[in-house]
Amino acid sequence: xxxxxxxxxxxxxxxxxxxxxxxxxxxxxxxxxxxxxxxxxxxxxxxxxxxxxxxxxxxxxxxxxxxxxxxxxxxxxxxxxxxxxxxxxxxxxxxxxxxxxxxxxxxxxxxxxxxxxxxxxxxxxxxxxxxxxxxxxxxxxxxxxxxxxxxxxxxxxxxxxxxxxxxxxxxxxxxxxxxxxxxxxxxxxxxxxxxxxxxxxxxxxxxxxxxxxxxxxxxxxxxxxxxxxxxxxxxxxxxxxxxxxxxxxxxxxxxxxxxxxxxxxxxxxxxxxxxxxxxxxxxxxxxxxxxxxxxxxxxxxxxxxxxxxxxxxxxxxxxxxxxxxxxxxxxxxxxxxxxxxxxxxxxxxxxxxxxxxxxxxxxxxxxxxxxxxxxxxxxxxxxxxxxxxxxxxxxxxxxxxxxxxxxxxxxxxxxxxxxxxxxxxxxxxxxxxxxxxxxxxxxxxxxxxxxxxxxxxxxxxxxxxxxxxxxxxxxxxxxxxxxxx
Numbered sequence: 430x431x432x433x434x435x436x437x438x439x440x441x442x443x444x445x446x447x448x449x450x451x452x453x454x455x456x457x458x459x460x461x462x463x464x465x466x467x468x469x470x471x472x473x474x475x476x477x478x479x480x481x482x483x484x485x486x487x488x489x490x491x492x493x494x495x496x497x498x499x500x501x502x503x504x505x506x507x508x509x510x511x512x513x514x515x516x517x518x519x520x521x522x523x524x525x526x527x528x529x530x531x532x533x534x535x536x537x538x539x540x541x542x543x544x545x546x547x548x549x550x551x552x553x554x555x556x557x558x559x560x561x562x563x564x565x566x567x568x569x570x571x572x573x574x575x576x577x578x579x580x581x582x583x584x585x586x587x588x589x590x591x592x593x594x595x596x597x598x599x600x601x602x603x604x605x606x607x608x609x610x611x612x613x614x615x616x617x618x619x620x621x622x623x624x625x626x627x628x629x630x631x632x633x634x635x636x637x638x639x640x641x642x643x644x645x646x647x648x649x650x651x652x653x654x655x656x657x658x659x660x661x662x663x664x665x666x667x668x669x670x671x672x673x674x675x676x677x678x679x680x681x682x683x684x685x686x687x688x689x690x691x692x693x694x695x696x697x698x699x700x701x702x703x704x705x706x707x708x709x710x711x712x713x714x715x716x717x718x719x720x721x722x723x724x725x726x727x728x729x730x731x732x733x734x735x736x737x738x739x740x741x742x743x744x745x746x747x748x749x750x751x752x753x754x755x756x757x758x759x760x761x762x763x764x765x766x767x768x769x770x771x772x773x774x775x776x777x778x779x780x781x782x783x784x785x786x787x788x789x790x791x792x793x794x795x796x797x798x799x800x801x802x803x804x805x806x807x808x809x810x811x812x813x814x815x816x817x818x819x820x821x822x823x824x825x826x827x828x829x830x831x832x833x834x835x836x837x838x839x840x841x842x843x844x845x846x847x848x849x850x851x852x853x854x855x856x857x858x859x860x861x862x863x864x865x866x867x868x869x870x871x872x873x874x875x876x877x878x879x880x881x882x883x884x885x886x887x888x889x890x891x892x893x894x895x896x897x898x899x900x901x902x903x904x905x906x907x908x909x910x911x912x913x914x
Contacts, residue, residue: 474564474565474568474569474903474904475563475568475904476569477563477568478558478560478594479573479592479593479594480556480557480593480595481592482615483553483554483556483557483650484504484506484553485506485577485579485588485681485693486615486681487611502581502585504584505552505576505577505578505579506554506575507553507575508529508548508553508573509573509810509812509865510527510529510547510548510571510573510574511527511547511548511865511866512524512525512545512570513832514544514838515903516567517564521567523542523543523564524544524571525542525563525567525568526541526542526561527539528540528560528562529548529559529573530558531556531558532557532558532648545835545836545837546836547833547834547836547866557573563904568903568904569903570903571807573809574590574591574592574810575588575590576588576813577589577695578813578893579693582690583683583690585690585692585693585786585792586691586895587792587794587811587814587889587890587895588695589695589895590697591808591900592697593698595619595675595676596698597670597672597675598668598669600667600668600702601667601678601679601697601698602665602696602699602721602777603696603779603795604665604696605655605682606632606656606658606660606662606665607661609686609687609691610683610684611654611683611685612656612665613652613654614628614678614680615681616643616645617649617650617676618646618649619675620648620675621648622647623646623647623673624644624647625642625643625644625672626644626669627669627671628643628658628667628668628669629667630658630659630662630665631665631666631668631723632662633662633663633756637658641658655667664756664757665755666755666777668723680696680697681694682696684793686789689788691793692793692893693792693893694794694795698797699778699779699797699798700800701777702723705771705880706772706777707767707769707770707799707801707880708768708780708885709768709796709799709819709821710767710780710884710885710887710896711734711766711767712819713763713783713784713794713894714762714782715759715761715793716759716760716761716782717760717780717781718757718760718779718780718781719755720755720756720757720758720770720776720777721776721778722750722755722772723775724752724775728749728750728773728774729748729749730749730756730770731772732747732770733746733878734760734767734768735767735768735821735822735851736764737850737852737853738850739849740850744761745758765853767878768780779796779797780795781793781794782794782887784893786892792893792894792895794896795896796887797896797898799884801876801881801882802881802882803871803902804870805868805870806869806900807867807869808866808886809865809897811897812865814889814893815857816857816886817853818853818867818885818886819852819853819885820851820853821876821882822847822850822876822877823846823847823852823878824875825846826844826845826873827846827873827882828844828869829841829844831859831865831867832865833862833863833864834862834865838868846874849877856886884898884899885898
């Protein structure tokens, strides 16, 4: 008699003081004519790869054509990477080997397995590929974070980005084709062969034109000016589908209001499209929420907001989005707010926060909708300004540990969640020394107003504002029953 059954498998991975649980639901192959005792085979963990897009690409068309044109922007681009310790199935505890290299080029450094590691803060001049090498029985709990800081000239502001992993398809809610915006899609190919990409743009009136086909060489990055594809569209969602490999994508945007700098930003794909999206860290002036509808039918969307003291009223609480389109809601100034977006079909959301400075200058930052917090995730912090971690309404506790310059971990801190409001925590509270990364454990937390709890980090400086999200949880250790035939 044949027996067909589903197998639920479970394995645990621990950061010291933190437990990461991963569960796989696996269906065994069709058995033979005789029952056999299953052999349990460990599935291999995968290396973690992310790509940091590198320095801002700027227009230099005015150079040499206008005697008064002077590019006096002072802009610094830096990348910080970190590797946090995890426990392997054999009980050993260490941080994965971490390598940083130019995309398609030589390695900058290759740090071996260690007790914990945070890289330096050196400026970069090229796109970077960061690889965390998994150990047998333990995934790589690693991340990379890029900071671009402009302190003068047209490119004044702060842009931060949790460097994105390559994927075969993704959607980024950022960029504009309106005057004053220089928005560019940056596509990076970490593979050894060319990759074909189909780029589609979603606008407030629906898809703009036919998809654009591109080829990205192996180990190369290609920039696409979005105004050339969707000129005049105020709000965009950029959809990328790759064949023949995977790509990492981000959108870079710089804004000018006449001659007044209005900010710089980097954005990558957030949570996948779903009937519910959660944004947190909406803390600033001129907050906007952008929602994309990738489906073929009109999407009806509702918005509920939760500030530090509970639910708050919004100036706009619903949106109707055209098929294959985007819509944007101006929510005004908000403080420590989480917004839960519910729709009648899968949608994807993003938010924008802004700050104002002297002389009319300003800056803006994008806030991605995030997946619910996993048992353990790592987030590298910008080495500038003041940072705050925002967590959406929930029940239970979120545990946070800091990683210092020497790779050591601070004692854990429990954040008691607010079931009706947004919780706020400063990573600087973890240690009298500089905290370079945080390890977030959401094992004992559940969402009270949404599916799970969600987190974002917002950094402010004298001239800028920007947000980063936790790196996705690493691939865990799983087991599969292999039936002998």
